[in-house]
Amino acid sequence: MVFTSLNFLLFFPAVILLFYATPIKFRWLTLLVASYFFYLNIEPVFGLLTALITVSTYSCTRLIDKAEEDSKKRVFMYINIAIVLLPLFFFKYFIPINEGIFDMLEMYDMRWGLPKISFLLPVGISYYTFMAIGYTVDVYNEEMEAEKNIGIVALFIAFFPLVLSGPIERATNMIPQFKSGMKLDPANFSPGLKLMLWGYFMKLVVADRTAIYVDAVYNNVALHSGDSILLASTLYPIQVYADLGGYSLIAIGVSRILGLEVMHNFNRPFFATSMAVFWRRWHISLIKWLTDYLYTPLAFSFRKYGIWGIVLALMITFILSGIWHGATLGFLVWGILQGIFLSVEALANKRRSKLVKRFNLKNNFIYTVFSIGFTFVLFAISEVFIRAVTIDDSLLVFKKILFEPGPIFLDKTTWAYSFIGITILLLRDFREEYFPEKKQFFNSENIIVRFGSYLFIALTILWIGVLNGGQFIYFQF
Amino acid sequence: MKSFIIKVLVFVGLFYAADFIAGMVLGHFYIKSKNINLLNTNYGFSGNVKDDILIFGASELSHALIPHRITDKTGMSTYNLACDACSIYYQYPMLETILEAHVPKVIVLSSNQMNEESLGYVTKLYPFYDTNKHVKDLVDVLLPKEYFKLALNGYVYNSKLIRVFDRSNDNRNGYVPLHPEEIRIDPSDFEVLGVGKNNPITADTENYFRKFVQKATAKGVKVYVWVPPILQKMNGDYRAKMTAVVETTGAKIIDFSKDQYFLSRSALFFDQSHLNDDGAKVMTDRVMQILKEDGVY
Numbered sequence: 001m002v003f004t005s006l007n008f009l010l011f012f013p014a015v016i017l018l019f020y021a022t023p024i025k026f027r028w029l030t031l032l033v034a035s036y037f038f039y040l041n042i043e044p045v046f047g048l049l050t051a052l053i054t055v056s057t058y059s060c061t062r063l064i065d066k067a068e069e070d071s072k073k074r075v076f077m078y079i080n081i082a083i084v085l086l087p088l089f090f091f092k093y094f095i096p097i098n099e100g101i102f103d104m105l106e107m108y109d110m111r112w113g114l115p116k117i118s119f120l121l122p123v124g125i126s127y128y129t130f131m132a133i134g135y136t137v138d139v140y141n142e143e144m145e146a147e148k149n150i151g152i153v154a155l156f157i158a159f160f161p162l163v164l165s166g167p168i169e170r171a172t173n174m175i176p177q178f179k180s181g182m183k184l185d186p187a188n189f190s191p192g193l194k195l196m197l198w199g200y201f202m203k204l205v206v207a208d209r210t211a212i213y214v215d216a217v218y219n220n221v222a223l224h225s226g227d228s229i230l231l232a233s234t235l236y237p238i239q240v241y242a243d244l245g246g247y248s249l250i251a252i253g254v255s256r257i258l259g260l261e262v263m264h265n266f267n268r269p270f271f272a273t274s275m276a277v278f279w280r281r282w283h284i285s286l287i288k289w290l291t292d293y294l295y296t297p298l299a300f301s302f303r304k305y306g307i308w309g310i311v312l313a314l315m316i317t318f319i320l321s322g323i324w325h326g327a328t329l330g331f332l333v334w335g336i337l338q339g340i341f342l343s344v345e346a347l348a349n350k351r352r353s354k355l356v357k358r359f360n361l362k363n364n365f366i367y368t369v370f371s372i373g374f375t376f377v378l379f380a381i382s383e384v385f386i387r388a389v390t391i392d393d394s395l396l397v398f399k400k401i402l403f404e405p406g407p408i409f410l411d412k413t414t415w416a417y418s419f420i421g422i423t424i425l426l427l428r429d430f431r432e433e434y435f436p437e438k439k440q441f442f443n444s445e446n447i448i449v450r451f452g453s454y455l456f457i458a459l460t461i462l463w464i465g466v467l468n469g470g471q472f473i474y475f476q477f
Numbered sequence: 478m479k480s481f482i483i484k485v486l487v488f489v490g491l492f493y494a495a496d497f498i499a500g501m502v503l504g505h506f507y508i509k510s511k512n513i514n515l516l517n518t519n520y521g522f523s524g525n526v527k528d529d530i531l532i533f534g535a536s537e538l539s540h541a542l543i544p545h546r547i548t549d550k551t552g553m554s555t556y557n558l559a560c561d562a563c564s565i566y567y568q569y570p571m572l573e574t575i576l577e578a579h580v581p582k583v584i585v586l587s588s589n590q591m592n593e594e595s596l597g598y599v600t601k602l603y604p605f606y607d608t609n610k611h612v613k614d615l616v617d618v619l620l621p622k623e624y625f626k627l628a629l630n631g632y633v634y635n636s637k638l639i640r641v642f643d644r645s646n647d648n649r650n651g652y653v654p655l656h657p658e659e660i661r662i663d664p665s666d667f668e669v670l671g672v673g674k675n676n677p678i679t680a681d682t683e684n685y686f687r688k689f690v691q692k693a694t695a696k697g698v699k700v701y702v703w704v705p706p707i708l709q710k711m712n713g714d715y716r717a718k719m720t721a722v723v724e725t726t727g728a729k730i731i732d733f734s735k736d737q738y739f740l741s742r743s744a745l746f747f748d749q750s751h752l753n754d755d756g757a758k759v760m761t762d763r764v765m766q767i768l769k770e771d772g773v774y
Binding site: 417 | 622638
């Protein structure tokens with residue numbers, strides 16, 4: 001079950017009714033049952049995995065709490081990290097490694113004795129694995145006590161709004177909320193619904209519509225001109241932002257209606273003026289997780305190397321982030337590029353600050369526009385390696401953009417709908433970035449403006465959103 | 478809480494009213510649209526189809542047979558009702574609608590209709606859901622959940638807003654030429670045939686394909702199942718099932734899938750599965766030759 005399905009639109013109101021019909025003391029149980037129903041609805045066998053991770057995490061965190069010596073605590077922490085990482089490695093990396101071995105052996109006319117195995121990747125495995133690891137480390141660091149109720153731990157790991165695509169929440173934020181007696185508060189309904197409405201707009205009007213153009217071009221790179229590929233490559237980061245950003249907003253809105261506060265995942269990333277700022281605004285929950293559990297300990301370990309220690313920590317963090325996204329060479333290159341961009345910025349930071357101060361560039365319009373544009377271009381370049389699937393395709397993309405310009409392939413209707421969606425999205429982000437108190441729509445004090453904006457967005461979703469996926473995939477003909 | 482519920486109800490009421498009014502306005506223009514993509518559908522469901530030769534299929538056929546070329550030579554009025562990505566679920570209610578008022582002499586049906594499982598494009602039928610019994614029957618059987626969604630006009634006309642008012646039209650009695658200068662084909666495609674589509678053939682697809690051919694032949698229509706020349710290998714299962722249906726109904730297969738005249742001339746193709754305008758002229762002449770040999774004209 002996904003947020004954009006009709007099933008979810010029936011499931012969620014039913015959950016709300018059940019949730020509020022349940023005595024406060026047992027509301028966590030209602031949410032747990034709903035979460036497993038939601039997750040098992042995708043593939044029943046996946047529920048075994050969340051259950052396994054729950055049991056392991058619960059047991060190990062309890063043992064960490066009870067152990068008196070730090071060495072023992074550390075052993076239990078590592079045991080749990082190993083146990084919860086094992087399925088992630090198996091499901092995510094077994095097939096590519098296995099196929100890599102097959103291909104390598106075949107190059108030398110050798111045959112592997114075992115057959116090729118294929119299976120479905122359990123949806124959301126990366127997200128709940130990271131949440132389980134974070135919780136374990138937090139207990140080890142004594143930032144929180146191990147939860148005594150296994151049901152609450154199970155709910156934290158499988159909580160339905162977050163289980164598929166995050167945000168990657170922290171136990172320190174979620175577990176106290178699950179235990180605090182979730183009360184009916186109508187004040188949460190309106191902001192929750194607004195977040196959901198905007199999330200659906202981003203996902204269905206912007207992301208899914210833009211995907212039609214991007215897919216049409218990227219699925220036939222060899223047949224498209226460099227200019228068409230450049231346009232698709234420019235649109236792709238916007239598509240990803242609207243896709244994951246929209247999905248996150250729906251998750252946050254759903255949680256809010258249930259009375260739970262969840263961290264935001266995106267903060268107007270395309271108005272970032274440097275890569276460092278960009279990464280504080282893009283997939284915030286993942287970056288915060290990587291910063292707290294990977295980058296900071298690494299940077300601390302490498303502190304004797306000064307600025308080069310930071311560079312090393314950045315490179316390792318982003319290479320691992322790339323591999324987390326997927327087990328392909330493209331994701332590895334993506335991670336290396338992010339590491340390089342951030343490292344260069346870190347190394348040039350002092351000089352840049354001096355220049356900004358000397359020429360008073362901080363509020364300079366041209367400098368700001370240039371910085372925003374340059375940051376976007378760097379990110380878009382790295383995203384080519386993710387979207388193009390293989391390295392050969394990525395290189396072909398750059399070759400075509402640089403040396404084979406030509407007429408731009410445009411489907412009028414898809415382009416027009418995409419343009420409407422992207423314009424509304426970027427204008428809203430622009431207003432939030434520079435004029436947060438002005439021209440409010442969803443939060444306007446004028447009821448006509450407020451209701452008018454809800455209606456406009458809801459009707460836009462209904463009339464031009466991609467509601468059944470792929471209805472115009474064939475448009476290039 | 479009470480105030481919140483009232484606001485939600487007001488919003489739902491306004492939303493439904495706005496959607497209803499917008500749907501009424503768009504529905505008015507939709508039927509009259511001159512858009513290249515909507516024209517064939519509107520004509521097929523208009524109840525005014527009186528042509529002697531009708532052509533049903535998806536893009537491989539909408540760009541392959543030229544009606545006015547056939548009419549000029551045979552004197553028989555012809556309309557190419559094929560439309561991009563439309564599956565047998567689209568063709569069948571259209572055939573039933575046409576047969577209510579008129580029996581054509583010849584129907585050419587693309588064999589791809591057996592191989593293309595494309596429920597997604599049933600959305601093209603939604604504007605006719607309330608007014609056409611055959612469309613309603615099919616949608617209710619195949620997509621029962623759509624009944625609830627179709628209560629909203631925005632869903633019925635989803636993503637059709639711009640097309641309705643886009644009058645750019647290269648449509649000639651249903652034929653949409655693909656211009657030879659826009660070729661999107663790699664010469665190497667002609668050396669080794671691509672893997673080709675291997676869609677699973679569902680019982681529904683097979684059933685509607687059979688019903689289509691049976692319905693037409695039972696009315697005395699001469700049905701030709703046209704196998705396109707494409708630069709891809711053919712799914713054996715699909716060929717066997719399609720042949721079995723044709724053999725039991727008295728229809729006739731006209732097979733260009735191994736026709737070396739086409740398969741050796743890249744200049745006749747737009748891409749791997751579509752002929753360009755030059756290819757369409759050759760194909761139209763070849764099909765007319767077959768009709769002549771069969772005594773159709």
